[in-house]
Amino acid sequence: MTRALRALALLGVVPLLATCSGPTAGDLTVSLVTLNSDDGAIVVRVTASQSQEITGAVVACTGCRIFAEQPSSTELRAVVTGNLAAGPLVRISVSDTGAPKDYTAQIVQVASRSYQVRSTSGYALAIQ
Numbered sequence: 001m002t003r004a005l006r007a008l009a010l011l012g013v014v015p016l017l018a019t020c021s022g023p024t025a026g027d028l029t030v031s032l033v034t035l036n037s038d039d040g041a042i043v044v045r046v047t048a049s050q051s052q053e054i055t056g057a058v059v060a061c062t063g064c065r066i067f068a069e070q071p072s073s074t075e076l077r078a079v080v081t082g083n084l085a086a087g088p089l090v091r092i093s094v095s096d097t098g099a100p101k102d103y104t105a106q107i108v109q110v111a112s113r114s115y116q117v118r119s120t121s122g123y124a125l126a127i128q
Contacts (some may be wrong), residue, residue: 040113
């Protein structure tokens with residue numbers, strides 16, 4: 001192969017390599033959907049597909065507290081307490097922020113600020 005052909009081949013490969021990128025670790029936000037204005041505690045479970053990992057969690061709502069456990073690298077269980085409202089609830093640290101569909105969040109239990117357990121119907125979690 002001549003020098004000119006090699007140079008042309010490299011020029012074609014370099015832009016291709018520049019567009020390839022792997023997973024980007026970072027944070028995703030788990031947001032709460034609720035119609036109630038007096039939620040005081042929620043138990044959530046977040047899972048990742050086998051190819052992904054959850055590496056931690058912090059509370060995302062002002063004045064709230066989080067109590068979390070991580071039974072495995074693909075599962076996080078957390079209790080969030082405080083004056084809960086619709087909007088950001090928890091920020092999870094994950095292995096790939098480019099694949100939010102690989103993570104799911106489920107509401108296990110909800111209670112009002114007066115400690116009354118509520119049905120989970122009408123509530124939802126969204127991961128972004």
